[in-house]
Amino acid sequence: MNKAWEIENYLTVENGRLRIDGHDAAGLAREFGTPLFIYSEPRIRHNIARLRLVGDRIGCPLKLCYAAKAMSTMGVLRAVRDANCDLEVNSGGELWKALKTGFTGDRINFNGSSKEVWELEMAIENGIYAIQVDSIYELELIEETARRLGKPANVSLRLVPEIESATHSGLQTALLTSKFGMMPAEAFEAFVKYRDSVHLNLAGIHLHIGSQNPSADVYVQAFEEMFAAMLRIFRESGVRLQHINLGGGFPVNYLRDDAQSDDLPKEQQELFSADLDPSDAISAAWRSVREKAEKENAVELLEGITLLLEPGRSIIGDAAICLTTVRNAKQRPTGNRQPTTDNRQPTTDHWLLTDAGFNILLSMETYKWYYRLISAERAGEPHDTPYKAAGPLCDGGDVYFDIEGHGRLPDHRLLPDNVGPGEVLAFLNCGAYSLAQGMQYNARFLPAVLLTKADGGIELICRRDTFEDLIANDL
Ligand SMILES: Cc1ncc(COP(=O)(O)O)c(C=O)c1O
Numbered sequence: 483m484n485k486a487w488e489i490e491n492y493l494t495v496e497n498g499r500l501r502i503d504g505h506d507a508a509g510l511a512r513e514f515g516t517p518l519f520i521y522s523e524p525r526i527r528h529n530i531a532r533l534r535l536v537g538d539r540i541g542c543p544l545k546l547c548y549a550a551k552a553m554s555t556m557g558v559l560r561a562v563r564d565a566n567c568d569l570e571v572n573s574g575g576e577l578w579k580a581l582k583t584g585f586t587g588d589r590i591n592f593n594g595s596s597k598e599v600w601e602l603e604m605a606i607e608n609g610i611y612a613i614q615v616d617s618i619y620e621l622e623l624i625e626e627t628a629r630r631l632g633k634p635a636n637v638s639l640r641l642v643p644e645i646e647s648a649t650h651s652g653l654q655t656a657l658l659t660s661k662f663g664m665m666p667a668e669a670f671e672a673f674v675k676y677r678d679s680v681h682l683n684l685a686g687i688h689l690h691i692g693s694q695n696p697s698a699d700v701y702v703q704a705f706e707e708m709f710a711a712m713l714r715i716f717r718e719s720g721v722r723l724q725h726i727n728l729g730g731g732f733p734v735n736y737l738r739d740d741a742q743s744d745d746l747p748k749e750q751q752e753l754f755s756a757d758l759d760p761s762d763a764i765s766a767a768w769r770s771v772r773e774k775a776e777k778e779n780a781v782e783l784l785e786g787i788t789l790l791l792e793p794g795r796s797i798i799g800d801a802a803i804c805l806t807t808v809r810n811a812k813q814r815p816t817g818n819r820q821p822t823t824d825n826r827q828p829t830t831d832h833w834l835l836t837d838a839g840f841n842i843l844l845s846m847e848t849y850k851w852y853y854r855l856i857s858a859e860r861a862g863e864p865h866d867t868p869y870k871a872a873g874p875l876c877d878g879g880d881v882y883f884d885i886e887g888h889g890r891l892p893d894h895r896l897l898p899d900n901v902g903p904g905e906v907l908a909f910l911n912c913g914a915y916s917l918a919q920g921m922q923y924n925a926r927f928l929p930a931v932l933l934t935k936a937d938g939g940i941e942l943i944c945r946r947d948t949f950e951d952l953i954a955n956d957l
Pocket residue numbers: 549552570593655690692693694729730731732792793794795796914
């Protein structure tokens with residue numbers, strides 16, 4: 483292995499070409515067309531096994547729930563199910579997909595900040611492991627719904643712990659400025675009020691700090707907040723929690739010694755190169771909480787409790803690539819925003835226009851998310867020629883650099899020399915929050931998705947849109 487992005491037995495270079503689980507990426511692109519997402523079942527399994535190590539290092543049972551919002555194509559859900567991992571869903575639609583995939587209610591955790599009554603009914607009817615409750619209003623609605631259905635609802639109250647993470651502002655979810663959860667004081671009152679309710683099983687508390695958290699410290703803080711809340715709930719209401727839910731947020735290292743990382747501002751570099759080990763982070767948090775519990779003479783509150791985690795990105799982020807073909811190329815004088823006298827600056831931009839835009843990689847536009855781009859056909863060659871690269875949409879923001887000029891993405895992508903129309907390129911690490919947010923903007927076909935299987939085979943798990951799909955809902 484000689485490329486920093488290579489991963490043994492998964493993403494490799496053979497005869498100069500990119501291979502995913504042994505399959506020739508550009509060959510698949512020619513067979514199935516581009517854009518094309520390829521997910522890897524072996525990598526999904528590997529990532530789940532890595533997260534399971536958390537359970538080996540703490541003193542309580544672990545319930546691992548894959549956050550379906552990161553990518554919920556049925557074939558991916560089946561791969562998660564077959565890896566014996568449970569699921570976190572965020573809407574009645576995701577819940578329906580989960581049930582259809584064969585997840586039973588006790589394997590599903592239901593989140594969401596604007597749930598409708600039909601969604602609550604569906605969750606209660608199916609005996610969901612826990613509905614994460616976003617507000618006191620919602621708790622009342624759940625109680626009323628459970629009473630009407632004559633079936634108790636398992637609930638877990640989502641707290642705002644006011645913990646800041648050094649992640650993108652749109653991915654912060656534990657601050658008062660974020661829209662999620664209720665104040666801890668409200669939750670304490672709710673435990674007292676509903677402790678004897680026959681319609682509600684007050685099973686746990688929940689928080690989620692944010693996504694792509696670069697520092698393990700936030701998990702220590704989160705666990706400590708959780709324990710303080712558990713203790714207070716027990717002392718004030720006598721309720722002993724059955725589980726605590728620490729959410730997800732473990733990062734993926736998007737840079738891995740990328741030659742282009744120096745082109746990014748320091749805070750972006752730190753964010754995209756975050757590399758914390760979930761089992762180190764959670765076991766450190768567990769140790770710290772255990773010490774606190776001993777001091778408080780409350781260790782029994784931790785005994786037998788289940789720890790829930792809801793990782794999305796760290797299971798699916800590096801388990802997929804997206805292949806795209808260069809469809810157009812041109813050279814134009816560089817359009818410097820500021821006039822420069824620096825004669826080392828290129829005066830000509832080599833533009834590459836591909837078939838993968840923000841309709842399938844939305845966060846590249848909204849969050850300026852960085853996905854490494856390489857040539858799938860010449861993966862072994864030096865990547866040192868700069869190109870201005872962009873997608874196909876009729877929208878000036880559909881570019882692979884920071885159109886706003888804040889440098890949050892590299893101005894140029896480095897690829898082999900003489901890249902031109904027809905060459906297949908690959909975005910790496912783009913399995914999470916990519917196609918899951920896909921749209922048919924510009925009436926572009928949503929792409930096909932392949933899954934490389936643990937048995938060495940390959941499966942088409944989502945076909946490319948057809949013309950008819952573009953008007954399927956139009957009347
Ligand atoms: C409540 C909740 N749990 C889990 C996740 C998954 O986060 P990640 O994909 O960063 O692990 C999210 C995503 O933001 C979330 O909002």
